Amino acid sequence: MADLCHLEDFLLLSHMIINDKILDEIKNYSVANCHKEVCGFVVLEKDGLFFIKTENKHPDERNFFLVSPKDYLNIKNNHKILYFFHSHIDNAFFSELDILQQKYHNMNMLLYNVKSEEFKEMKCK
Numbered sequence: 001m002a003d004l005c006h007l008e009d010f011l012l013l014s015h016m017i018i019n020d021k022i023l024d025e026i027k028n029y030s031v032a033n034c035h036k037e038v039c040g041f042v043v044l045e046k047d048g049l050f051f052i053k054t055e056n057k058h059p060d061e062r063n064f065f066l067v068s069p070k071d072y073l074n075i076k077n078n079h080k081i082l083y084f085f086h087s088h089i090d091n092a093f094f095s096e097l098d099i100l101q102q103k104y105h106n107m108n109m110l111l112y113n114v115k116s117e118e119f120k121e122m123k124c125k
């Protein structure tokens with residue numbers, strides 16, 4: 001399972017996929033909420049890509065994120081999900097928990113670190 005997943009430098013792969021407009025939107029949303037982790041989904045529609053924000057339901061929202069199953073199912077049933085996104089306040093790398101979640105859901109993950117202003121992605125083939 002582990003070797004199916006690999007970390008890629010964000011700029012190498014998805015700069016072509018996720019356009020600057022979406023990246024700016026995600027960045028601004030993260031910076032506006034820089035005291036906590038925020039999350040959402042990048043979805044593909046007929047007329048392009050969209051970012052859908054979801055509420056972080058985790059009690060410790062500074063350090064963790066939690067999307068409610070209801071929100072997740074609602075988005076999954078109505079959209080083609082390209083990435084699950086969440087922000088970090090001051091850690092540029094995915095946590096062990098993030099990596100576990102990525103493997104469990106088998107979903108491309110996008111991370112933005114507010115402090116270093118860096119995007120990172122983790123993909124599953």
Ligand SMILES: [Zn+2]
Binds near residue numbers: 088
């Ligand atoms: Zn994380």
